[in-house]
Structures are given as structure tokens and as C-alpha cells.
Amino acid sequence: MTLTLTDVTLTYPDGGTRLTALDRVSLHVAAGTLTAVVGPSGSGKSSLLAVAATLVTPDRGRVVVAGTETTGLGGAEKAALRRERVGIVFQQPNLLPSLTAVEQVLVMAHLSAGPARAARARARELLDAVGLADKADRRPHELSGGQRQRVNIARALMNEPAVLLVDEPTSALDHERGAAVLDLLAALTRERSTATVLVTHDRAHLDRVDGTVTMRDGRLTAHAPA
Amino acid sequence: MFVAWRDLRFAKGRFALMGTVVVLITLLVGLLSGLTAGLARENTSAVTGLEADRLAFAAPPDGRPVSFTDSAVGERAWRTWAGRPGVTAAEPVGIRTLDAATGDGRRTAAVSAFGVRPDGGLAPGTVATGRVVLSRPAADGLGAAPGDTVRLGGSEMTVGAVAGDASYSHTPVVWTSLDDWQHLGGSERDRPDGGRATVIALSTHGADLAAGDEAAGTRTLTLDESLTAIGSYQAENGSLQLMRGFLFAISALVVGAFFTVWTIQRGADVAVLKALGASTPYLLRDALGQAVVMLAAGTGVGTALAAGIGALLGGGEGAVPFVLDASTVLVPAAVMIVLGVLGAALSIRRITAVDPLVALGSAR
Ligand SMILES: Nc1ncnc2c1ncn2[C@@H]1O[C@H](COP(=O)(O)OP(=O)(O)O)[C@@H](O)[C@H]1O
Ligand SMILES: [Mg+2]
Numbered sequence: 001m002t003l004t005l006t007d008v009t010l011t012y013p014d015g016g017t018r019l020t021a022l023d024r025v026s027l028h029v030a031a032g033t034l035t036a037v038v039g040p041s042g043s044g045k046s047s048l049l050a051v052a053a054t055l056v057t058p059d060r061g062r063v064v065v066a067g068t069e070t071t072g073l074g075g076a077e078k079a080a081l082r083r084e085r086v087g088i089v090f091q092q093p094n095l096l097p098s099l100t101a102v103e104q105v106l107v108m109a110h111l112s113a114g115p116a117r118a119a120r121a122r123a124r125e126l127l128d129a130v131g132l133a134d135k136a137d138r139r140p141h142e143l144s145g146g147q148r149q150r151v152n153i154a155r156a157l158m159n160e161p162a163v164l165l166v167d168e169p170t171s172a173l174d175h176e177r178g179a180a181v182l183d184l185l186a187a188l189t190r191e192r193s194t195a196t197v198l199v200t201h202d203r204a205h206l207d208r209v210d211g212t213v214t215m216r217d218g219r220l221t222a223h224a225p226a
Numbered sequence: 227m228f229v230a231w232r233d234l235r236f237a238k239g240r241f242a243l244m245g246t247v248v249v250l251i252t253l254l255v256g257l258l259s260g261l262t263a264g265l266a267r268e269n270t271s272a273v274t275g276l277e278a279d280r281l282a283f284a285a286p287p288d289g290r291p292v293s294f295t296d297s298a299v300g301e302r303a304w305r306t307w308a309g310r311p312g313v314t315a316a317e318p319v320g321i322r323t324l325d326a327a328t329g330d331g332r333r334t335a336a337v338s339a340f341g342v343r344p345d346g347g348l349a350p351g352t353v354a355t356g357r358v359v360l361s362r363p364a365a366d367g368l369g370a371a372p373g374d375t376v377r378l379g380g381s382e383m384t385v386g387a388v389a390g391d392a393s394y395s396h397t398p399v400v401w402t403s404l405d406d407w408q409h410l411g412g413s414e415r416d417r418p419d420g421g422r423a424t425v426i427a428l429s430t431h432g433a434d435l436a437a438g439d440e441a442a443g444t445r446t447l448t449l450d451e452s453l454t455a456i457g458s459y460q461a462e463n464g465s466l467q468l469m470r471g472f473l474f475a476i477s478a479l480v481v482g483a484f485f486t487v488w489t490i491q492r493g494a495d496v497a498v499l500k501a502l503g504a505s506t507p508y509l510l511r512d513a514l515g516q517a518v519v520m521l522a523a524g525t526g527v528g529t530a531l532a533a534g535i536g537a538l539l540g541g542g543e544g545a546v547p548f549v550l551d552a553s554t555v556l557v558p559a560a561v562m563i564v565l566g567v568l569g570a571a572l573s574i575r576r577i578t579a580v581d582p583l584v585a586l587g588s589a590r
């Protein structure tokens with residue numbers, strides 16, 4: 001299962017005119033590989049993720065998520081695609097304040113058809129995989145920034161997504177913790193065969209990825225081999 | 227309800243505060259409902275309890291509303307009614323509020339004397355000339371028992387029986403014979419038409435009422451319609467119902483405001499859930515379910531309190547008139563929940579309008 005963007009153009013209204021956030025962007029990410037998108041702030045990286053996540057509809061171009069052509073899908077179908085095929089790791093961890101770590105992960109099972117008996121076990125297994133087995137019953141305010149980011153990653157993986165979209169996961173972390181999170185993402189990508197897109201504005205830790213593309217003014221300008 | 231339940235517990239303080247408001251408003255509505263029904267019963271039970279389906283009043287002068295105080299019907303009128311096809315009974319009823327006293331004059335009470343024909347079947351016991359039937363509240367008020375003597379507008383009468391709890395215009399009823407009633411106070415005899423009774427209680431079965439009214443010079447109302455002819459009832463009941471209506475409206479608005487603020491506060495969480503793929507029905511179920519849980523809990527406690535306080539108020543001597551039944555307890559509770567959910571539904575648009583893009587932190 002893969003993620004494919006073909007000639008995607010996205011504009012936002014900007015005063016009387018329109019601001020081009022993505023300019024004929026094409027990108028292909030294969031299952032089990034991790035592609036980094038680097039570029040300065042405002043270059044369009046988050047917009048790229050938003051299009052891939054079906055959160056915004058591009059003006060032009062095709063977005064195919066795990067074999068599903070997303071052009072023309074309705075809101076409910078896009079939501080279903082997101083919860084079943086796409087994992088999103090947000091820039092801020094975006095945890096829900098009233099839920100414990102294991103419930104943050106478990107909520108994904110509740111959003112889908114209905115919680116299977118196995119769901120809780122799987123949520124615990126994922127927390128274990130991100131190194132938080134002993135923090136399962138803590139609420140967000142009882143976790144450190146790095147720990148919250150790990151819960152964020154575990155949640156994204158709960159419904160076995162085909163596509164994993166990661167937005168600047170290390171921006172709130174120090175160098176060492178950032179490296180650990182990237183190691184984790186690289187390992188999970190291989191283990192779970194996700195097509196992973198990692199957006200970042202710093203070039204540290206990029207030795208772990210399979211490919212890097214550079215974003216500038218809404219254009220993918222260079223395709224540097226890993 | 228996965229997230230909604232946990233939010234309820236996590237934001238205990240806020241929901242407890244709002245729940246308390248619901249409890250208090252429900253308590254107020256419950257007490258008011260019981261009291262309204264209780265007062266209405268004190269005002270009207272003698273009329274609603276009559277063995278009849280309609281009352282014929284003397285036709286009022288043009289443009290004037292029908293009223294018990296102004297109505298006086300003569301013998302010709304009820305004889306006319308009794309002879310109409312479809313009328314199975316036409317019984318004259320004299321109604322007059324006056325002071326009653328015990329034989330020794332030591333205790334007095336305001337009562338409504340209802341004069342009926344001894345064989346008319348309207349009184350709950352046997353009335354005869356010089357023999358009255360006291361309703362229980364009248365007997366309590368006078369401290370009288372069967373066999374005692376009571377004084378009614380200057381005449382001495384014997385208490386034949388104590389029965390029923392009919393009450394009219396907040397005074398307990400004393401049933402007398404129509405003859406005795408016609409001699410209470412005396413002024414009735416001076417009326418041109420004879421003025422032998424106040425209204426005529428009709429039992430009808432497919433009678434032509436308009437034609438009957440025409441023939442008898444009366445205006446016929448159903449028992450329920452005739453309540454508005456009791457002067458004190460309409461004003462009293464109207465203002466109490468208005469208060470109740472306002473309380474319902476206030477609670478709907480307060481609950482609506484609470485859930486609107488609450489929804490705005492958790493807008494970021496809603497955006498995250500949407501980005502994660504939550505369907506709109508899922509989010510609405512969660513939000514409305516939360517409102518129902520809070521309303522049901524608050525209304526339940528408030529209703530239980532109202533029922534408890536109502537039982538205390540309504541029981542015992544010299545009690546407050548308070549009716550405690552399904553219509554005064556469960557109906558207001560159900561209305562509170564329904565209106566509360568409608569109030570909470572005002573916040574629905576704020577949920578559907580949330581843009582999940584916010585969760586990515588890329589929107590400005
Ligand atoms: N929701 C939006 N509405 C209007 N303009 C936006 C919106 N999101 C982003 N932009 C603009 O689009 C451009 C690309 O933004 P973004 O994709 O967030 O870049 P990056 O993630 O690389 O910082 C920027 O100029 C930004 O101001
Ligand atoms: Mg960004």
C-alpha cells in the first residue's frame with residue numbers, strides 16, 4: 001500500500017488573491033519506506049500532509065491513499081478513510097485531556113466499527129512498542145513532552161494504517177529525544193509496512209530515512225537520495 | 227460515549243455546577259407544578275367533580291364573559307333544559323360563598339354553599355331541608371361531625387353527613403338543599419327572574435346545545451370551559467403557568483449556554499477527533515449523550531427532592547395544597563430533559579463547523 005500525489009496544486013484565499021501553498025507537487029511513497037520532506041517554515045510542508053490526509057481538497061491533481069482515489073469522496077467517506085487507512089502524528093501531540101495514555105490509543109478503536117475485545121490488548125502492546133508500558137494509566141498532564149509525543153505515535157498506529165503522516169515530531173524535543181523518536185518512527189515504518197511521510201524543518205537525524213525531498217515555496221525542488 | 231463519559235468525570239466540577247443548576251430549576255418547577263395543581267384543585271374541584279358534562283349559565287349581557295358570580299337561572303330555565311331531547315339530567319345548582327359557624331358560634335369558616343335538589347344526585351350524601359352535607363375540609367374547619375348543628379347565613383342546620391373534599395374558589399363546600407340555599411341571605415328572591423339557582427348541571431347525549439340555550443336563555447359551557455368563569459381561577463392559574471413556562475425557557479437557555487461554552491472550549495479536541503476520522507454522527511452522539519446524562523441526573527435528583535418536599539408540605543394538618551402525581555412530577559421532569567437537550571442541540575452547529583485542519587496546526 002502506498003501514497004501517491006500527482007500534480008497537486010493547493011491555494012488558500014489570501015486577501016483578494018490566492019496564495020499557492022502547493023504548486024504541482026508529485027510524490028510517491030512506497031509501503032515500508034520513510035520519506036522526509038524538509039524545507040523552511042511556510043514552504044508548504046503541513047499543507048502537503050493536509051492534502052495527503054484528506055483534510056483539505058486540492059484545487060487540482062490526484063491523491064491516492066492506499067489504493068483509494070480521494071478525488072470526489074464525500075466528507076463521511078474521507079473520515080472513514082482517515083480512521084481506517086491513515087495515521088496522523090500531529091506536530092503538537094494533541095492528546096485529549098480526560099483520557100489516560102492507553103485510552104488515547106484505544107479511542108481509535110471506538111471511532112471505527114466498534115471496540116473489539118482485542119483492542120485494549122493491542123493499545124497496550126503499542127504503548128509497549130513506544131516504550132510507555134508503565135505509563136498507560138497516566139493522563140496527558142502527568143506525562144512529559146517526549147512521552148506525549150510517543151502516545152501520539154502509538155495512537156496513529158492503532159488502526160494499522162497503510163499511510164503514516166508525521167508533522168515535525170521533534171520540534172518540541174531536545175536533540176537526544178528527537179533522535180530517539182526518529183529511530184522509533186523508522187523502526188515502526190519497517191515493522192508495520194507503512195508508507196511514511198515525515199515533515200521536518202531541521203536536517204538533523206535524516207540518516208534514518210529512505211529518501212528526502214525538499215520543499216520551497218510550495219514546490220518540491222530537489223530529490224536527494226538518502 | 228467513550229470520550230464523553232471521560233470528559234464528564236474529568237471535568238466533574240463544571241458538570242456538577244451545571245447539574246446543580248438543573249437540580250434547582252427542576253426542584254422549583256416541580257414544586258410550582260404541584261402547587262399549581264393543588265391550588266387549581268382547591269379552586270375548582272367542586273365544579274370538575276359534578277356528575278354532569280356541561281353547565282348552563284344565565285346568558286350574560288352582550289360582550290360580557292360568563293361568570294359564576296353574575297349568573298342566576300330560574301326554574302323555567304332548568305325545566306326547559308330538562309325537556310330538551312338528548313338531555314338526561316338538568317339539575318339546578320346554587321352557589322354562594324359565605325361564612326359558616328358552629329352552633330355555639332365559637333368557630334367560623336368561609337365556605338361555599340352548593341344548593342342542590344335532594345334527589346338530584348349531585349351531593350355526595352343526602353341533603354334535605356335543614357340537613358346539610360359537609361365536605362371533609364369544611365368539617366375540619368368547623369370542627370363539626372354528623373349530628374352537630376351549624377349556622378349558615380343565619381339559619382341553623384343539622385350536619386347529616388361528612389363526605390367528599392369538594393372545594394370551590396379556595397373554600398370548602400357545604401351541600402344544602404336548594405330550598406335552604408334559596409333562603410340564605412335572602413337577596414336571591416328579589417331577582418326579577420326568581421333567581422332560583424346559579425347554574426344548571428346538564429348531562430347530555432347528543433343534545434342540540436345552541437337550540438337549548440336559545441330556548442332557555444342560557445349559555446352552555448363544558449365543565450373545563452366553565453372553570454374560566456371562576457374569577458380567581460383564571461388569573462391565578464395563568465400567572466403560575468407563566469412562571470412555570472419561564473422556568474422551562476430559562477433552563478433550556480442556561481443549558482444551551484453551558485453546552486455552547488463547553489463546546490467552544492473543547493473545539494480543539496473536536497478538531498483532533500475529526501482529523502483522526504471521527505464521523506459527525508459519532509461526535510453528535512457523544513455531545514448529546516453527555517447532555518442527556520447530565521440532564522437525567524440533575525432532573526432525577528431535582529424531581530426526587532420536589533416529590534419529597536411536596537409530600538411534606540401536602541401531608542399533615544393545615545397543609546399547603548399540593549398535588550403529587552405523575553402529571554405534576556414526571557411531566558415537568560420529562561419537559562426539562564427534552565428542553566435541555568434542545569438547548570444543548572444549539573451547540574451542534576459548533577461541532578459540525580469545526581475544521582479538522584486546526585489539529586494540524588497549519589491553519590491560522
Ligand atoms: N489554512 C490556511 N489558510 C490560508 N493560508 C494558509 C493556511 N495554512 C497555511 N497557509 C499558508 O500556506 C503556506 C504554507 O503553509 P504550511 O503548509 O503551514 O507550511 P509549513 O508547514 O512548511 O510551515 C504559508 O504561506 C501559510 O501561511
Ligand atoms: Mg507546518
